[in-house]
Amino acid sequence: MLSRFLTARRDFSTLSEKEILALAISAEEEDGRIYGAYADRLRDDYPASAAVFDGMAAEEDEHRQLLIERYAARFGPSIVPIRREHVRGFYSRKPVWLMAELDVETVRNQAREMERDAARFYAEAIKRTRDAETRKLLGDLERAERGHEQKARTLADSHLDPESLKTEKDSAHRSFVLTYVQPGLAGLMDGSVSTLAPIFAAAFATGDTWSTFLIGLAASVGAGISMGFTEAASDDGKLTGRGSPIKRGFASGIMTTLGGLGHALPYLIPHFWTATVLAMAIVVIELWSIAWIQKRFMDTPFWRAVMQVVLGGSLVFAAGIIIGNA
Numbered sequence: 001m002l003s004r005f006l007t008a009r010r011d012f013s014t015l016s017e018k019e020i021l022a023l024a025i026s027a028e029e030e031d032g033r034i035y036g037a038y039a040d041r042l043r044d045d046y047p048a049s050a051a052v053f054d055g056m057a058a059e060e061d062e063h064r065q066l067l068i069e070r071y072a073a074r075f076g077p078s079i080v081p082i083r084r085e086h087v088r089g090f091y092s093r094k095p096v097w098l099m100a101e102l103d104v105e106t107v108r109n110q111a112r113e114m115e116r117d118a119a120r121f122y123a124e125a126i127k128r129t130r131d132a133e134t135r136k137l138l139g140d141l142e143r144a145e146r147g148h149e150q151k152a153r154t155l156a157d158s159h160l161d162p163e164s165l166k167t168e169k170d171s172a173h174r175s176f177v178l179t180y181v182q183p184g185l186a187g188l189m190d191g192s193v194s195t196l197a198p199i200f201a202a203a204f205a206t207g208d209t210w211s212t213f214l215i216g217l218a219a220s221v222g223a224g225i226s227m228g229f230t231e232a233a234s235d236d237g238k239l240t241g242r243g244s245p246i247k248r249g250f251a252s253g254i255m256t257t258l259g260g261l262g263h264a265l266p267y268l269i270p271h272f273w274t275a276t277v278l279a280m281a282i283v284v285i286e287l288w289s290i291a292w293i294q295k296r297f298m299d300t301p302f303w304r305a306v307m308q309v310v311l312g313g314s315l316v317f318a319a320g321i322i323i324g325n326a
Contacts (some may be wrong), residue, residue, distance in 0.1 A: 009088040014125065017134065020125050021071045022080035023087065025064055027121065030084070031114060032060035034093055038107050049107070056111070063141055070137050074279040089235035091117040098274075119145035179243030180251045185293055187227050187252035191259025192286045193313045195219045197320035199264055199279070204324030209275050211268040216264025220257045228253025262286055 015023065035057035043050040071079060084090045094112065120141035129135050195216060201213040232249030235242055242248060263282045269275040287310045294305035 009086055011088050012090065014326075015082075015087070015128070015129075015233065017129050017131065017308075018071075018075045019080055019082055020128060021067060021075070021134070022082045023084070024121070024125065025067045025071065025079060026083045027118065028060050028064040030059045030093060031118065032064065034114070035060060035111075038111070041121075042107060053111075054314050059144070066137060070134060074131065074134070082143060091121070105163065108195075115145050124265070144251040179247050182242075183231050183252035184255040185290075187224070187231075187256035188259040188293070189309065190227055191220060191223050191256035192262065192283075192290060193259075193309070193316055194223055195260035195264070196313060196316045197323065199260075199267075200317060200320035201324035203267065203272075203276055203279075205270055206322055209270055209272055212275075213264055213267035216260060216267060220260025220264055223260055224253040224257030227256040259286070283313070283317060 010019075035053045039050040039053035039057065042053065068079070080236040084092055106272075119142050122138050122145060126135055126138045126142070129138060198219045199212060199216040203209075203212040206212060228249040231252035232245040234245075235248075236245055263279040263286065266275045266278040266282065271276065290313075291302065291309045294300040294303045294309065300308075
């Protein structure tokens, strides 16, 4: 839960103009590769859409060359090796090869998000640049990325239901998912799995339902506070468009707490085995539900989600019982 605190990353506000240009170069390189991969995946079924992505990849390469020329003119030929993952809160890209399916609608939405993120980055980068020519270049690139967003917005309209193309609905849904759904699901998964061992270890070690409930309550609330602060501190939302860190922190923290309380609340029942059997049944429902949620909202293949959540949770659950009976 605290691993994101331990990762060495820089705040965007601390980057120099040299580092910002280097970051822009690496970002354009990666986006160009992704657009090329989109084109390759769509070429057989949607050749017109593939051609659009070929053109977008070529434009990203032109942007990269312009950035490199500007960087070399100001700072010399050696480019600072800085990438997205080195900057706290910087937007990330989901690798194309990890997507189980890649239909036109999925690609269209991904491309719109990519261009929106890139335009937001250039808008923030301009604020941290004083050199006139560099500011002009970044401004030109921001406008170009917004033009790409419009191109992605209208991509493959003939293959999609017109009702699904309503911009306002798409934007509102995306904002809701990024701000509430994704942090909440991450918290639910963490809370459900991470509290299994302490709760069932306490249950079988003490045989006392009230003590087990108190331990489960403490573990759930503690995990919720930790996840909430971790989510809020991980990203201010300015570059990624993920919304208020406070809202995301509350969503993650509350769902983490609820995930743990699900199998702690049965121990309010004074009869040990009744409470334990009910808690075990809830655990089974929780783990399979989380596997389905991962498939539904996070594009994770179902059986991979089962291996990650159900099998992993079962091992944590078994560890708690073994430790409790030791």
